[in-house]
Amino acid sequence: MKWAPLVLGLAAVFGSSCLGGEVRPQWTVTVRTDAPLPLVGDRLLVEILDADGALACEACRSVRAAPPGTFPFSFGVVPTARSLRVRVRLHRARAVRGAGTPDPDTTLDTLALLPPTPGPVEMELAMACFGVASQADASCDPATRTLTPVGTAPAPSRKLEEGSWALARAAPCDDAQAPSGMRCAPAGPFFFGSLLEVDEPRDYLTYLSPFYLDVDELSVGRARAAILAGAVGREPRRQSAEPRCVYLGANEARNDDLALNCVDRSLAAALCASEGKSLPTEAQFAAAAGNGALGTRFPWGESTDICAHAVVARSDDTSEPTDCRFAGGTRQPGPARLSDATLDVTFAPSAFRHMGGDLDEWVQDTYRSMFDPYYRSAVPLVDPLSMNRGSATIRGGGWFTNRAFAQSFWRASEGLAGTTHTGFRCAKAVDR
Incomplete structure (x- = not known):
């Protein structure tokens, strides 16, 4: 498993128990996918958002390389006084539009609320939702390939493995x-x-x-x-x-x-x-x-x-x-x-x-x-x-x-x- 010990270096929102010193309560978010890499994507975009869908802080946006073997990928999020949600996108570096926005038609995109109590949660970038962009309050349901109201990130289930898509x-x-x-x-x-x-x-x-x-x-x-x-x-x-x-x-x-x-x-x-x-x-x-x-x-x-x-x-x-x-x-x-x-x-x-x-x-x-x-x-x-x-x-x-x-x-x-x-x-x- 890949671990991002301090995504963006901003302890106010992102954090990790790997840092040493006091262990703070946090959500450990694990992202899994069945996508074949690098064909479907070679960049991972992670955003921590507030309840209105805006970035929760100035540096709550991280773009990193996603070579084969990246997934499952984990990072920590430290609680704040506000409710938070996480949006994760896997895309190709060359498939971006203005301001570095991934082309939604060729991107894997998921959005989830963080539960009230910190702990381990999981988010899935399923190939069944390839090309379906998340909206302000909706994310793709892999079972139906349709947008449904954004839900709370569940506990880890480990259902998806990188490259396990049936047509990979x-x-x-x-x-x-x-x-x-x-x-x-x-x-x-x-x-x-x-x-x-x-x-x-x-x-x-x-x-x-x-x-x-x-x-x-x-x-x-x-x-x-x-x-x-x-x-x-x-x-x-x-x-x-x-x-x-x-x-x-x-x-x-x-x-x-x-x-x-x-x-x-x-x-x-x-x-x-x-x-x-x-x-x-x-x-x-x-x-x-x-x-x-x-x-x-x-x-x-x-x-x-x-x-x-x-x-x-x-x-x-x-x-x-x-x-x-x-x-x-x-x-x-x-x-x-x-x-x-x-x-x-x-x-x-x-x-x-x-x-x-x-x-x-x-x-x-x-x-x-x-x-x-x-x-x-x-x-x-x-x-x-x-x-x-x-x-x-x-x-x-x-x-x-x-x-x-x-x-x-x-x-x-x-x-x-x-x-x-x-x-x-x-x-x-x-x-x-």
């Missing part, structure tokens, strides 16, 4: 059982979206069931095999019709090692289906590109040397981004060969390639703004799939696009026809 971890996924060319993808809980996104800085707690994902984008060779087998009834656009398309024809193998472009969304879905797979959902792509719960800014991590890592901004049209084409030597425009070495690789053991660049990639979902109410329809979102009448969604950057598109959270709406910088990869659910 994904079911196992075995790479040895993965179809050829696929690997287990990061599943379990993660935040879908990003607070770094300039236009739509939102993210949502999401849970994904285990799934396999293609290591590489689907190649010309795989497409030709499906076409020759009669598994799909039509072809991608040929290079003879559009010079930057890489498909040469069903009987032409010269570009088999190139990622397939110039493919519309329905044909992409059909090619995946011909292999017993599907396009990944947007959440699946996002989890893989951002390394799951780690939520990295780029598939390869945090390095901002984008041109060295990803096949982006290599246009052969001076009206489009070319800044990576000539960085460190001239690079060829167009999709990369799958056999080419690349630094655009997610963390091991998944090691998916070209999720930041090479080709923008189709996903199953139709496009919604990250502010759309759909993303608030459940907490957490479980295996979300957005299907409305909107445009299609693409993820990841392409050789023709701005280098900022290599960020793991980049997304855009797209028509259904596909372009010279649009491709895809396939996903498959793990059988249970």
Whole structure:
């Protein structure tokens, strides 16, 4: 158990029998949670309030780091002539609004009255109440996920253990059982979206069931095999019709090692289906590109040397981004060969390639703004799939696009026809 011997150093309200000298009557408040750390939070905010909900003293507010292993966390509160209440919040350091206020939509928050007689009490930050903010006289009831009148903190029951939330971890996924060319993808809980996104800085707690994902984008060779087998009834656009398309024809193998472009969304879905797979959902792509719960800014991590890592901004049209084409030597425009070495690789053991660049990639979902109410329809979102009448969604950057598109959270709406910088990869659910 973690013990805060003198929170804020203010003996008038906070105290501890660990200080030596006279032992004063006090409430020993133990905070417990079932939340997985640091995913759900890495900061603990404790406030001692008076009956009106105002801070009971000038220094009755403490913010401290909450690394894994923080809970159960205890501190002492010394009685005063006034009745007191305690509010505790667990949040992410980056998820704060003005004046350092935690974003209520992604915070665990509980409020309780201290009983008349000092002694040990317990407060719970239950994942069942994730995103439900306490009000002046109400706090979330984990049994109903609704606000109920604030109650008195009970005696310790030790019901919650850090990380014991039922969805804290994904079911196992075995790479040895993965179809050829696929690997287990990061599943379990993660935040879908990003607070770094300039236009739509939102993210949502999401849970994904285990799934396999293609290591590489689907190649010309795989497409030709499906076409020759009669598994799909039509072809991608040929290079003879559009010079930057890489498909040469069903009987032409010269570009088999190139990622397939110039493919519309329905044909992409059909090619995946011909292999017993599907396009990944947007959440699946996002989890893989951002390394799951780690939520990295780029598939390869945090390095901002984008041109060295990803096949982006290599246009052969001076009206489009070319800044990576000539960085460190001239690079060829167009999709990369799958056999080419690349630094655009997610963390091991998944090691998916070209999720930041090479080709923008189709996903199953139709496009919604990250502010759309759909993303608030459940907490957490479980295996979300957005299907409305909107445009299609693409993820990841392409050789023709701005280098900022290599960020793991980049997304855009797209028509259904596909372009010279649009491709895809396939996903498959793990059988249970």
